[in-house]
């Protein structure tokens with residue numbers, strides 16, 4: 001009797017204890033963010049900041065794109081690390097003077113993210129840099145062999161603990177699909193991004209091939225994983241002028257990256273919209289009521305080793321404004337088309353502030 005009473009008490013205590021503990025222990029607080037919660041700080045390479053301090057933001061550009069670790073192992077490819085750093089700081093300082101406050105660097109580890117380099121150039125130039133986790137198109141043997149949940153764990157590890165042994169955390173998850181569509185590895189990466197985003201509240205930004213309506217394929221996977229479209233920017237959406245495709249995705253809640261603007265300088269033979277056509281698409285999207293679903297960026301680089309030696313010089317010759325193309329060319333042209341200062345501010349300041357501080 002005494003024994004069974006004790007056992008009952010024990011079980012009761014255990015039950016009460018479990019009920020009391022459950023809400024605190026599982027799911028952890030960070031897993032259950034709600035829209036009603038205050039905006040989170042935005043993670044920059046120099047630490048978290050108040051979202052109101054993001055200012056004018058380029059949400060899809062690259063300080064560098066190469067291969068994993070290459071700035072450490074073969075810096076001579078960019079003229080040496082110190083010389084490259086000085087070139088980057090010079091360009092960032094000019095950008096700061098022309099009104100760019102923040103760059104979101106969407107180079108994940110597999111295409112050469114170097115977090116200490118990003119910290120260094122941000123500190124020296126005063127331009128805020130948001131780094132990313134995630135994965136681009138071509139997996140190494142190691143990444144190809146991982147499961148969806150392992151990839152999601154890797155993204156979360158960086159988001160929750162920091163990148164490459166530092167305490168610098170990424171502010172966005174980058175994933176990609178191109179004209180070949182959702183290959184088996186890329187499907188794993190997209191699903192992993194969705195799971196890591198749902199677990200941490202960190203938004204997702206993509207590389208896609210709008211001409212083949214591949215954004216819709218990405219959307220299918222995100223939605224199958226239960227990720228809200230409001231947490232996703234479908235990048236490079238300006239490679240098409242198909243308003244049916246663009247308004248369809250915006251209506252579902254996706255942000256559209258009008259982020260390949262300098263690509264519009266390529267000769268018409270390339271079959272891509274001119275930069276003026278891209279701006280016209282922006283105006284049409286604004287007129288259709290989607291001002292809050294647009295991002296403007298350049299997808300430019302200061303250094304690139306994924307193409308032949310001299311490729312960066314060829315690109316800079318085509319686009320001497322580099323990462324200032326949007327501010328020097330696209331925005332003045334949008335004003336000519338009748339886009340107001342308030343609408344430009346909404347797209348370049350308010351939209352990034354909301355997107356990168358998503359609760």
Ligand SMILES: [Zn+2]
Pocket residue numbers: 060061062106207299
């Ligand atoms: Zn890019």
